[in-house]
Amino acid sequence: MPNGHTSLPQSSPVLIVGAGPTGLSLAVELARRNIECLLIDRRPEPLPFDRATVIHSRSLEIFESMGVIDAFLERGHLMRGFNIFAYGQIVAQTDFNGLECRHPYDLNLSENETEEILTERLVALGGAVTRGWELSGLQQNESQVTAQLRSTEGTEQTVIADWLVGTDGIHSRVRESCGIDVDGHRYLRRWGVIDGHLKDWQHAPDRAAIQIEAPALNPIPLPRERWRIYFRADDDIDNAALLEQINAGLEILSPGSRLHEPDEPMLYHTYRQLSAHYQSGRVLLAGDAAHACSPIEGHGMNMGIHDSFNLGWKLALVIQGTADAKLLESYEQERRPAAAAVGASGDTAEALRSIPNDPAAIERVKRALCALLYTSRGKLQAAQAESELELHYRDSPLVSGYHSAGDAARQHWLGPLPGDCTPDAGPLLKSGSAEAIQLSQLICNEGHSLLWMATDQTEVPDFEKFHHNLQACGEFWIISTAPPPEFLPESSLQECWLHDVEGKVHARFGVIDASLFLIRPDGHIAFRSEPPELARVASYFENLFN
Numbered sequence: 001m002p003n004g005h006t007s008l009p010q011s012s013p014v015l016i017v018g019a020g021p022t023g024l025s026l027a028v029e030l031a032r033r034n035i036e037c038l039l040i041d042r043r044p045e046p047l048p049f050d051r052a053t054v055i056h057s058r059s060l061e062i063f064e065s066m067g068v069i070d071a072f073l074e075r076g077h078l079m080r081g082f083n084i085f086a087y088g089q090i091v092a093q094t095d096f097n098g099l100e101c102r103h104p105y106d107l108n109l110s111e112n113e114t115e116e117i118l119t120e121r122l123v124a125l126g127g128a129v130t131r132g133w134e135l136s137g138l139q140q141n142e143s144q145v146t147a148q149l150r151s152t153e154g155t156e157q158t159v160i161a162d163w164l165v166g167t168d169g170i171h172s173r174v175r176e177s178c179g180i181d182v183d184g185h186r187y188l189r190r191w192g193v194i195d196g197h198l199k200d201w202q203h204a205p206d207r208a209a210i211q212i213e214a215p216a217l218n219p220i221p222l223p224r225e226r227w228r229i230y231f232r233a234d235d236d237i238d239n240a241a242l243l244e245q246i247n248a249g250l251e252i253l254s255p256g257s258r259l260h261e262p263d264e265p266m267l268y269h270t271y272r273q274l275s276a277h278y279q280s281g282r283v284l285l286a287g288d289a290a291h292a293c294s295p296i297e298g299h300g301m302n303m304g305i306h307d308s309f310n311l312g313w314k315l316a317l318v319i320q321g322t323a324d325a326k327l328l329e330s331y332e333q334e335r336r337p338a339a340a341a342v343g344a345s346g347d348t349a350e351a352l353r354s355i356p357n358d359p360a361a362i363e364r365v366k367r368a369l370c371a372l373l374y375t376s377r378g379k380l381q382a383a384q385a386e387s388e389l390e391l392h393y394r395d396s397p398l399v400s401g402y403h404s405a406g407d408a409a410r411q412h413w414l415g416p417l418p419g420d421c422t423p424d425a426g427p428l429l430k431s432g433s434a435e436a437i438q439l440s441q442l443i444c445n446e447g448h449s450l451l452w453m454a455t456d457q458t459e460v461p462d463f464e465k466f467h468h469n470l471q472a473c474g475e476f477w478i479i480s481t482a483p484p485p486e487f488l489p490e491s492s493l494q495e496c497w498l499h500d501v502e503g504k505v506h507a508r509f510g511v512i513d514a515s516l517f518l519i520r521p522d523g524h525i526a527f528r529s530e531p532p533e534l535a536r537v538a539s540y541f542e543n544l545f546n
Helices: 021-032 057-066 069-075 111-124 173-178 239-253 300-319 325-353 359-373 376-387 463-469 491-495 504-508 534-545
Strands: 011-017 038-041 077-079 081-086 089-095 106-108 129-131 133-140 145-151 156-166 182-186 190-199 207-211 217-221 227-233 258-260 266-268 271-275 283-285 400-403 428-430 448-454 473-480 497-500 515-519 525-530
Touching: 011 021, 011 145, 011 300, 021 038, 021 057, 021 111, 021 300, 038 133, 057 069, 057 300, 057 376, 069 111, 077 217, 081 359, 089 359, 089 376, 133 156, 133 173, 156 173, 156 300, 173 283, 190 239, 207 239, 217 239, 227 239, 239 258, 271 325, 300 325, 325 359, 359 376, 497 504, 515 534, 525 534
Parallel strands: 011 038, 011 156, 038 129, 081 207, 156 283, 400 525, 448 473, 473 497
Antiparallel strands: 077 106, 081 089, 133 145, 145 156, 182 271, 190 227, 190 258, 190 266, 207 217, 217 227, 428 497, 448 515, 515 525
16 A cells, blocks of 8 residues: 555645545545545554444445445444443343334444445545655645645655545644634543453343443444443553453443453543534545544544545535535535534533442433433434434535425425435335335435436326436436336336335325425435426526536
């Protein structure tokens, strides 16, 4: 893999600084769209171990779009939920099986293996990671960014880029170079993480454990029958005392269990942080460079991947000259509120885990968690929050809707609204095929997808009109509760007709009368129209690209 001894190109359409999951995801998204980029990282070699573990349902959908889901499922460990313990007894549970999505589970995999899979995908697409280079400074004007880079060998080189994206972590040099302010706080107690085998573990191997009382532990199952244990650590504790503390906690959770063949523990401080802006001219921030949250809910790495999935298609359209640079303003408008919400949630979770170690305080937290997770509805809400499927962009200027009965009628729409993540449903049958597919399989492409939701055989659009006016749309599908008529006006309609055999797609989308849904490349609903009006979709694209 290229390193600091390698001469860098003098210019690149995009320079990405930082080759963690966020930077790699962005590079993959650009490479999928044939956009060249230079991805650098200051480390000569990838880290053999890193802290992030849990990949949530929404991230798995993203990996499916990237074409890497099979590799993740092959190497990761499925986690179906978690158990909450107090004094060795399970007091509350969350189960992910109730999630209505293609991947109703978390997938546990060490962050370094996530980076390996994404790197392999990037290389397969013709890209690369150039290691041993870091940013030492940058200047920019209205048309380009001039980046000063330094290698581990002391070599200096200048690279001119049309756009620069900082994915270089919580202490981002890119953010500092642009003078972007950041607000937040450090959590008082350190976190620690250690991997090993758990002998005689008495609980389900597909569930995490959360211990309320001290010594508070979070054992998370990993592939190959290993476990990753997150814990709190005082500043003056040594490794021997740490292992004694961890084993004492395991004894409470599962009498007789101990940590075997442990790795070296990692101790670290954590932060809640939010950058004042995600963009400064031609420089953008993503991942921990833009925001940070408590690791207690496992959202940090996932949120960075989502940043890249949101930014990648927009940046590609701008570089291709299809869209104006103002399109990138929607990146901060959509992603910053999501990061603020996740950060606030982490503060709440930290407060629950920072209670005094006395029976009265622990009993109070136990009652609160039991109240939250007692009902099926409460368990589902917790699972949905974990999955990140409900994070939406409804307030974005990039989404809109139309109803012929006026704006008031839109308030009564059932199903997903403009800005929501597209739900999955099926089965769908293609004309002349007996093989059923899911809706999610239709929208795994680099462009927009148009879903014409018909309720009978007569609601057929003019395909030629569509093809002439909406060439910006990557995919076009008619989804009907009726099979296609024997003879269609256009043969092209036959090819894109999908029969919603059981009506589940229409039900999931809340379609009662014929409707239209425009799906963005990142899987969020861009536009909803009832009844379908292609002219309004054409207007949407005109606004998007101009």
